Amino acid sequence: MSRQKEINILEIVLYLESEPVDVNRLVRITKLSKEAIEEALVEMKASYMSDEHGLELVEIGGGFSLSPKKEYWEVLKERYGRKNENRLSKAALETLSIIAYSQPITKAEIESIRGVNADSMMKVLQSRDLIKVVGKKDVPGKPVQYGTTKEFLTLFRLKSIADLPKLDELDSERFEEDE
Secondary structure, eight states: OOHHHHHHHHHHHHHHOSSOBOHHHHHHHHOOOHHHHHHHHHHHHHHHTSTTOSEEEEEETTEEEEEEOHHHHHHHHHHHSOOGGGOOOHHHHHHHHHHHHHOSEEHHHHHHHHSSOOHHHHHHHHHTTSEEEEEEOSSTTOOEEEEEOHHHHHHTTOSSGGGSOOOOHHHHHHTSOOO
16 A cells, blocks of 8 residues: 555544544554554655644644644634533633642642632542542551543643643742642
């Protein structure tokens, strides 16, 4: 099979899938070799970088997806983006950012940083599958620790948690508990 046909098959799969697809799943779906898929993805990414395309190939949470380029998405998100009822409040975004930058973290630690009760925000974030229980802290009482999910990475178009914007020293201090 020619390289262009391999690229076309991957492009179709990524178009038809609603969630990012990892390389191993692409192998199962297309029956192409892992090497062929990885090479085709590199070529696709380079091709989509040109001004000839309104889409880009993005890696989100370990999978690949076709997504509108940011410059075009700004024009179209009102019609095709998440509606107002799906938006997160400032309090929910604040809680989510604390979890993202400090994970794993307990509810008590979040409340210490925010200075307010976090019960309702934690419920909202869990109901939207943006955070999950990732373990228990090894201290008396064994409080539950939270971290972000793949849905969080998808929502914010991040390849991994390491792609979060870096915090400067002043911002970093905000995420530290009051001792």
